[in-house]
Amino acid sequence: MYKILDKSIIGADEMVMNMGPQHPSTHGVLRLKIVTDGEIVSHIEPIIGYLHRCFEKHCENLSYEQIVPFTDRCDYLAAMHMAHGYSIAVEKLLGIEELPERVEYIRVILAEFQRIASHLIAVGVFGLDVGAITPFTWTLRDRERIIDLFESVTGSRLLYNYIWPGGLAHDLPPNFVQKASDFLDYFEPQIEEYNNLLTTNKIFIERSADIGVMPVDVAINYGVSGPTLRGSGIAHDLRKDEPYSIYKKFDFDVPVGEGLMGTVGDCWDRYYVKVLEMKESIKILRQALKTIPDGDVKSAIPKKIRPKKGEVYSRYETARGDLGLYIRSGGKNMPSRLKMRSPAFCNLSVLNEISAGWMISDVISILGSLDIVLGEIDR
Amino acid sequence: MTSVVDSLLNLLSFTGLDESILLILVLHIPALSIFLVMVVNATVAVYMERKVAAFMQDRLGPMEVGLFGFKGGKKFWGGIGQTIADAIKLLTKEDIVPDSADKKLMLLAPFIIFIGAFLTFIAVPFSQNLVVSDFNIGVFYIMAMSSVGVIGIIIAGWSSNNKWSLYGSMRAAAQIVSYEIPIGLSLLLVVLVVGSLNLGDIVQWQAENRWFIFHSPFTFVAFFIFFISVVAETNRTPFDIPEAESELVAGWMTEYSGFKWAIFFLSEYANMMIVSIVASVVFLGGWLSPLAIINVGIPDSWMIFDGPFIGILWLMSKAIFLIFVMMWFRWTFPRLRVDQLMYLCWKVFIPFCLANLFFVSIWELIGGLFFK
Numbered sequence: 028m029y030k031i032l033d034k035s036i037i038g039a040d041e042m043v044m045n046m047g048p049q050h051p052s053t054h055g056v057l058r059l060k061i062v063t064d065g066e067i068v069s070h071i072e073p074i075i076g077y078l079h080r081c082f083e084k085h086c087e088n089l090s091y092e093q094i095v096p097f098t099d100r101c102d103y104l105a106a107m108h109m110a111h112g113y114s115i116a117v118e119k120l121l122g123i124e125e126l127p128e129r130v131e132y133i134r135v136i137l138a139e140f141q142r143i144a145s146h147l148i149a150v151g152v153f154g155l156d157v158g159a160i161t162p163f164t165w166t167l168r169d170r171e172r173i174i175d176l177f178e179s180v181t182g183s184r185l186l187y188n189y190i191w192p193g194g195l196a197h198d199l200p201p202n203f204v205q206k207a208s209d210f211l212d213y214f215e216p217q218i219e220e221y222n223n224l225l226t227t228n229k230i231f232i233e234r235s236a237d238i239g240v241m242p243v244d245v246a247i248n249y250g251v252s253g254p255t256l257r258g259s260g261i262a263h264d265l266r267k268d269e270p271y272s273i274y275k276k277f278d279f280d281v282p283v284g285e286g287l288m289g290t291v292g293d294c295w296d297r298y299y300v301k302v303l304e305m306k307e308s309i310k311i312l313r314q315a316l317k318t319i320p321d322g323d324v325k326s327a328i329p330k331k332i333r334p335k336k337g338e339v340y341s342r343y344e345t346a347r348g349d350l351g352l353y354i355r356s357g358g359k360n361m362p363s364r365l366k367m368r369s370p371a372f373c374n375l376s377v378l379n380e381i382s383a384g385w386m387i388s389d390v391i392s393i394l395g396s397l398d399i400v401l402g403e404i405d406r
Numbered sequence: 407m408t409s410v411v412d413s414l415l416n417l418l419s420f421t422g423l424d425e426s427i428l429l430i431l432v433l434h435i436p437a438l439s440i441f442l443v444m445v446v447n448a449t450v451a452v453y454m455e456r457k458v459a460a461f462m463q464d465r466l467g468p469m470e471v472g473l474f475g476f477k478g479g480k481k482f483w484g485g486i487g488q489t490i491a492d493a494i495k496l497l498t499k500e501d502i503v504p505d506s507a508d509k510k511l512m513l514l515a516p517f518i519i520f521i522g523a524f525l526t527f528i529a530v531p532f533s534q535n536l537v538v539s540d541f542n543i544g545v546f547y548i549m550a551m552s553s554v555g556v557i558g559i560i561i562a563g564w565s566s567n568n569k570w571s572l573y574g575s576m577r578a579a580a581q582i583v584s585y586e587i588p589i590g591l592s593l594l595l596v597v598l599v600v601g602s603l604n605l606g607d608i609v610q611w612q613a614e615n616r617w618f619i620f621h622s623p624f625t626f627v628a629f630f631i632f633f634i635s636v637v638a639e640t641n642r643t644p645f646d647i648p649e650a651e652s653e654l655v656a657g658w659m660t661e662y663s664g665f666k667w668a669i670f671f672l673s674e675y676a677n678m679m680i681v682s683i684v685a686s687v688v689f690l691g692g693w694l695s696p697l698a699i700i701n702v703g704i705p706d707s708w709m710i711f712d713g714p715f716i717g718i719l720w721l722m723s724k725a726i727f728l729i730f731v732m733m734w735f736r737w738t739f740p741r742l743r744v745d746q747l748m749y750l751c752w753k754v755f756i757p758f759c760l761a762n763l764f765f766v767s768i769w770e771l772i773g774g775l776f777f778k
Contacts, residue, residue: 044569051655066573066744158643158741164463224738230644231740387573388743391653 048077052156052391055401066386071379075404082406086365091117091332099186102403104148105346107141110190112343115271116352117192120339129322130194131273136315139308144173145346146301149398153298154225156395157234162225169217172210193328204316211309218305235298236289239381239393250373253348254304255397258284258297265344277314279307294396333360347371347398371399409540410436436538440527448675449489455733462737499664511565516669518558523676526551530683531605533693533717544605545593548684556582559658566661574657577744578648584751585638591759592632595625595766596688609692617691622769624762629689631755636681643736647744678729686724693717
């Protein structure tokens with residue numbers, strides 16, 4: 028971190044810069060109000076709301092089934108996760124304890140594929156933020172194959188509307204398991220290639236190691252979660268800590284930042300945790316694809332969703348972190364209140380704390396390592 | 407070594423015109439040729455850059471636009487007319503000038519940058535005798551002229567009245583001025599050994615002895631310092647912080663569009679070519695055939711691959727290889743941060759250069775005592 032000189036000595040003025048909403052690396056329509064002294068940043072204020080679509084208010088006028096496509100549009104890079112998280116919350120509200128096993132398997136398989144796809148974007152875009160363009164096209168090339176898999180399953184490539192409360196829209200296509208396994212065989216060596224091109228590049232390490240260090244206490248105080256929190260060295264993963272769905276059945280590790288290239292909790296750690304998590308997802312996928320049972324995927328879908336009066340709070344580990352959904356039912360077919368605690372929103376709030384005192388270039392890498400999606404922050 | 411202007415004057419002396427009038431007439435020919443070289447270079451280099459980038463990134467690049475009905479092959483020559491179409495598009499685009507910009511300076515800036523690149527070409531040799539004017543201070547002149555561009559960059563950044571442009575131009579000024587020093591010091595090494603600033607003499611020395619990159623371990627190091635520094639001086643990745651896309655949008659070029667932006671582009675690629683040619687001439691034997699350095703009993707009559715005309719091919723292939731290496735850098739490396747860039751220049755390159763200079767002097771001294 029750089030120390031800003033005493034301004035009374037050099038008589039320097041501060042300059043306020045607007046980064047965004049139209050800027051190549053604010054990952055959407057985020058606006059950052061940056062107070063700078065030369066190249067050094069003294070204060071950052073993220074200004075959000077350019078993509079606000081009244082998601083929560085809107086949900087109060089929609090039936091539970093109709094909300095599913097809206098959840099897809101929150102985190103558009105991990106649409107499966109949002110729909111999965113929402114479905115789990117509604118099932119909890121309805122008191123559905125047991126789902127057909129095939130449903131759970133398909134959900135987990137798709138969620139893990141979605142996690143890989145989302146992390147691929149995060150890894151590639153972080154490279155783009157520090158100036159490396161080729162890793163981004165490589166990761167997109169591989170993400171494309173996951174998207175093709177999703178297209179064969181759901182018919183759409185970005186917003187799926189596939190996971191419904193109580194089940195799934197329809198079953199998997201006949202040769203899905205084979206295609207998915209083929210992809211995993213292709214994809215596993217690719218991670219090594221990203222590491223050779225980007226992760227272990229000297230310039231990349233210079234640009235990301237020891238920069239934007241997020242100590243554990245800061246991370247916890249700001250409610251940071253997901254790979255961003257795990258980068259700081261805390262093995263907090265809801266798939267392990269409060270296992271939902273059938274994650275209990277699978278054997279996988281929770282990678283944490285170890286400060287291999289610098290300090291624990293720097294940008295490099297936050298980046299590398301995502302690379303490692305892709306490997307863990309492959310592990311889960313291999314186990315799940317091997318043991319996927321047969322069954323009916325629509326048998327548990329309720330005919331109509333009209334929960335009793337009451338409320339529920341459910342948590343879900345998306346690619347970005349801890350998705351919390353609070354739903355209060357007034358006994359109608361529409362929720363009387365739905366509140367979403369979006370992970371990227373909390374992750375973004377830590378930006379000023381960890382990037383004040385760094386240079387403008389570092390702010391870009393810190394923002395890239397936080398891996399935000401504006402659709403989910405603004406809702 | 408004679409120059410193009412001298413030969414043309416000799417050729418046209420039969421007209422009996424006054425020499426000063428003849429000179430003015432004759433100067434138009436090299437001036438036009440330089441401009442053509444710059445334009446053709448930019449078109450070809452942009453196409454090459456796009457294809458190199460595409461193949462490194464596992465895609466095809468431009469594939470649609472043909473040239474005179476020739477659509478090209480399935481891969482390499484597809485979309486061969488793309489840069490020409492792009493150039494026409496840029497020239498016909500609306501020229502947007504921001505309201506609060508300093509309009510006169512904003513118009514002036516591209517031309518200063520262009521003039522810097524254009525004038526440098528006067529001393530750049532393309533082969534033996536194929537140089538517009540054969541200075542006896544060629545190296546010095548190229549160094550001086552290639553740093554004119556930075557004035558244009560500062561003017562462009564300041565006059566745009568945009569904070570990103572200002573950041574970009576301030577970074578560019580610091581970077582280019584700093585990297586002049588290692589470039590100058592590495593060239594000084596060669597000048598020290600040859601004892602002349604003339605590029606023709608430098609190649610002549612290499613023809614008589616050996617390529618400078620193989621002269622001594624120190625010049626071997628100096629070549630890499632020189633090459634990395636010129637990559638920095640031409641603002642290419644990993645040193646493209648003045649136009650860092652993900653940080654400063656487009657740096658000092660943010661507010662420019664259309665024709666003015668095309669001139670920036672032209673000059674940028676011209677600078678790439680200049681530095682590649684200079685690196686080839688000074689360190690890689692210029693227009694000398696690489697076959698000559700092998701020198702394993704090949705009879706002299708086989709050396710048909712040497713000489714002024716084949717020399718263009720040798721020099722250009724060396725220069726294009728260096729340009730390819732620059733593109734290779736650009737599509738593989740992330741970008742350095744501004745202070746890391748300065749660290750590299752002031753704390754790594756300059757001490758190494760000074761040490762190089764010292765050791766090469768000793769090398770020459772000892773070599774002079776024992777081998778000559």
